[in-house]
Amino acid sequence: MRKILVTGAAGYIGSVLVRQLLAKGYKVRGVDALFFGGESLISIYNNPNFEFIKGDLRNNLIINNSINGVTDVVHLAAIVGDPACAKQPDIATQINLETSKKLFDACNNKNEIGNFVFASTCSNYGKMEHEAYVTEESELRPVSLYSELKVEFEKYILKNEVRDSFVPTALRFATVYGLSPRMRFDLTVNEFMRDTTLNQKLEIYGEQFWRPYCHVEDLANSCVKVLEAPKDKIKQNVFNVGDTNENYQKKIIAEMIINIVPDVIVKYVHKDEDPRNYRVDFSKIKKELNFKITKTVPDGLKEIHNALLDGIISDPYSKHYKNI
Numbered sequence: 001m002r003k004i005l006v007t008g009a010a011g012y013i014g015s016v017l018v019r020q021l022l023a024k025g026y027k028v029r030g031v032d033a034l035f036f037g038g039e040s041l042i043s044i045y046n047n048p049n050f051e052f053i054k055g056d057l058r059n060n061l062i063i064n065n066s067i068n069g070v071t072d073v074v075h076l077a078a079i080v081g082d083p084a085c086a087k088q089p090d091i092a093t094q095i096n097l098e099t100s101k102k103l104f105d106a107c108n109n110k111n112e113i114g115n116f117v118f119a120s121t122c123s124n125y126g127k128m129e130h131e132a133y134v135t136e137e138s139e140l141r142p143v144s145l146y147s148e149l150k151v152e153f154e155k156y157i158l159k160n161e162v163r164d165s166f167v168p169t170a171l172r173f174a175t176v177y178g179l180s181p182r183m184r185f186d187l188t189v190n191e192f193m194r195d196t197t198l199n200q201k202l203e204i205y206g207e208q209f210w211r212p213y214c215h216v217e218d219l220a221n222s223c224v225k226v227l228e229a230p231k232d233k234i235k236q237n238v239f240n241v242g243d244t245n246e247n248y249q250k251k252i253i254a255e256m257i258i259n260i261v262p263d264v265i266v267k268y269v270h271k272d273e274d275p276r277n278y279r280v281d282f283s284k285i286k287k288e289l290n291f292k293i294t295k296t297v298p299d300g301l302k303e304i305h306n307a308l309l310d311g312i313i314s315d316p317y318s319k320h321y322k323n324i
Contacts, residue, residue, distance in 0.1 A: 005073045013219055016220040032077065038054070071113060074117040081186070086144070111163070121146070122211075133280060157170060178295065189213060192301075198316065207249060213242070233288055260301055
């Protein structure tokens with residue numbers, strides 16, 4: 001039986017992915033430094049197919065213990081997002097690049113490890129110079145330390161020589177949203193719906209800029225898709241993850257919110273300059289891996305709205321739900 005290592009297992013995407021893998025009958029080992037706590041793993045902690053290691057991958061011993069006996073790796077552990085990386089650039093560089101390289105090299109040297117799935121980001125595309133959709137072949141224009149580190153590690157795993165049975169893949173995730181056991185409200189869709197539901201007010205900066213969005217469950221499922229895909233389709237390959245129809249401006253998301261909460265007061269604060277502005281084409285992963293999303297932004301807005309109304313999340317403004 002395959003045993004999958006998920007780094008960042010207690011995180012926003014990791015805690016969803018671990019559950020998906022367990023539901024499919026895989027053995028799973030999770031590793032996480034638990035910078036934001038481990039409550040997201042409580043309901044699966046005693047699952048006989050789940051094993052957890054608390055540790056920081058900057059420690060070589062933790063890397064060795066984590067990869068020992070596993071058949072595949074999904075690497076999610078990182079300092080995530082532009083603000084978090086800007087606040088602690090040295091730590092971000094250590095974890096997102098230097099430690100990732102050590103982990104990758106260690107896996108490449110382990111003959112029993114097959115897949116190495118890396119969570120990258122569509123932020124790598126930066127700012128479009130035109131209105132067309134960017135593809136995996138488009139020029140990368142990182143405009144933050146977060147995306148610069150993602151681009152650098154992508155190059156490392158896609159260009160370096162690897163053994164025949166080792167299969168690295170980079171997944172450029174769209175902007176994530178939706179309910180997760182490790183909930184976050186510092187993400188656009190989640191934050192907008194929280195402010196609307198609880199305060200009936202919404203303030204939006206740079207309403208005209210484009211981003212692609214994808215539900216956390218679908219992003220996690222893309223990792224499963226890659227783990228189960230033919231090796232020749234994914235080895236040292238890169239895929240955008242999302243759906244081409246799910247590219248939105250913030251003002252379009254506001255219109256969706258008004259459909260749910262008609263009385264919301266929306267204030268637009270116009271910005272003429274935003275370092276990120278891009279629409280992404282996701283046809284490659286759909287065509288080559290038969291990946292399809294199961295939820296759209298309106299679905300995500302509704303589920304968050306309902307969860308807040310039902311009091312499922314007691315204090316959604318707590319710093320516990322942020323990455324900083």
